[in-house]
Amino acid sequence: MRMTTDHSGMQVYRASLLHFIQDPAFHEQAYRWHEDGLLLIADGKIVAADDYEVLKQRIPPDLQIRDFRGKLIMPGFIDTHIHYPQTDIIGSPAEGLLPWLETYTFPTEKQFSDPLHAIEVANFFLDELLRCGTTTAMVYCTVHPASVDAFFAASEARDLRMVAGKVLMDRHCPDFLQDTAESGIRDTEALIQRWHKRGRALYAITPRFAPTSSLEQMHLAGELARAYPDTYLQTHVAENTDEVAWARALFPSARSYMDVYDHYGMLRPRSMFAHCIWLDDLDRRRMADTGAAVAVCPTSNLFLGSGLFNFERADAMQVPLSLATDVGGGTSFSMLHTMNEAYKVARMSGTHLPALRMFYLATLGAARSMQLEGTLGSFSSGNEADFIVLDLQATPLLARRTARADSLEELLFALAILGDDRAVAATYAAGRCVHSRDEE
Known part of the structure; x- marks a missing residue:
């Protein structure tokens, strides 16, 4: 008919x-x-x-x-963890995660106080994603609200389904990138009201990672996440052993690094945690129980020498998984290249990752991790x-x-x-x- x-x-x-x-x-x-x-x-x-x-x-x-x-x-491919301000430092040498942040990331992100610079990078970044077949991404901006406005304006002009947010960071970082607990949350709420669900834009509350947010900022970010339950929350956890030790020293009462986020109410549906290498099964079970998801970042984990993601243990706990490039610590915008490295990471851990699974993780698996099944993927x-x-x-x-x-x-x-x-x-x-x- x-x-x-x-x-x-x-x-x-x-x-x-x-x-x-x-x-x-x-x-x-x-x-x-x-x-x-x-x-x-x-x-x-x-x-x-x-x-x-x-x-x-x-x-x-x-x-x-x-x-x-x-x-x-x-x-279209869905990239669940990527930093648009780090486009220009992809492929920069460093001895590990923390030195890489100090040497390249923070000085580069300083430039995003200039809205014209932010717009130029956002346009290049989005064109590069589309050239690699990525139609949706969960994106970190910088501490500057203008960096978020620039990104969403560029995304809106292309009618893309994108998730992004202003980084929250009020300690252990250069003064030129430091907000305060109050100003960071105030700016974030204003950005939520301006961009969340405007066209195809979705907002992510974005503490960079627990060591760069004070207890007060973590508390306020958790409160904001509860006040806006349909927003996203994105951050980093357990990427590098030095980072894990640092978090343990800063939050000595927490059972684990992941427990820090749990304490502040950040484990929930629409929460995306990048890396998750150095977790235990209690952490993984808690993620599965709360609907919090993992963005597996194989190219950056290999490039920075952070470790190998354990697919077997994550699957045993049925944690929601997806793949992510993590540019600029990651070394390619291509999700195909990311699959290549994910396969090798799995093999080094004694796991075989079939191609069908990898393509699932880059499409419907990512959409499910983001609570967007029925919309994308x-x-x-x-x-x-x-x-x-x-x-x-x-x-x-x-x-x-x-x-x-x-x-x-x-x-x-x-x-x-x-x-x-x-x-x-x-x-x-x-x-x-x-x-x-x-x-x-």
Whole structure:
């Protein structure tokens, strides 16, 4: 039966389609694969995704089908931990996390007191994300409210679903980056009221990490999180052994580093904790019980020598997981490159991370971790139409290897290990093309 309603806002794409409905680590029937598929979109939302032979009768005869046969269409990648002000210090050498912060991060973030600088970096940063196929990210700004305004303005101009927040930091940092407990919370609340749920923007309350927030600031941030339960909360925890020891010295009554955040009411749905390397099973169980999620950051963990994330123990406790680039400590904006490193981290810990799981963690798994299932991360009807077109022949080596793949798992594994930004042929946000390699 053909559609008879107005189709002026409809778009149709033909390609191989892949999206997830469950976590492959726990479910056998976790994904939907259509080798010759059709993706139907109307007014920026998903209408249907299925086999070409199933859906072709629903296409009005005068509606042009965009033909991407030979390529793979998936939901856009979701990066759950990244710092836009650190774009210009990616690939900077340091002896570890804390020296890296002192030498590169803090001096660089000082520049974001200048709104024009913030706007220029935000525009480059977002274009780079889209070039790598990332359509949603959880983003750290700086302590400067203007850095948040610049980011959300640039995101709004592209109609992107983005989460971001002003860093809270009132101690153990340079004076030029220090707010106060009161001013940080006051500025954050004003930014929530200005940006949260404006268009596709969502706000994240953002204590940098417990050592750089006073007890008063932590208390006030927890209160703010309770006052605005539909906002996000993002921070760092247990990334580096020196950092863990520092947190223990600053919060001696806490059972663990994670317990510091728990004490202030920060473990809850929509809380995203980056790294989580040096946790124990009590911490992991508490995260699972509260709905708090982990952003696994393999490239930065390897680059800074912080440690190896334990996928096996996190899965045993069923902690919500996602993948993140953590630029600029991370070394690539590409989620494909991030998958490559995540696989190696898992192997070094004695775990095999299948390609299907990695692509899940970068799409629906991330959306679930962010409490956005039903909005993003899959081709379920009614979801926002953020998707990417992946070119399996983007490089001669990738083309040669994928041509010899004899299963979907092997195909995706080759893409994760050999792919990078060149494999992203196009990126769409709310049904609109926001990046095309053909136009570079």
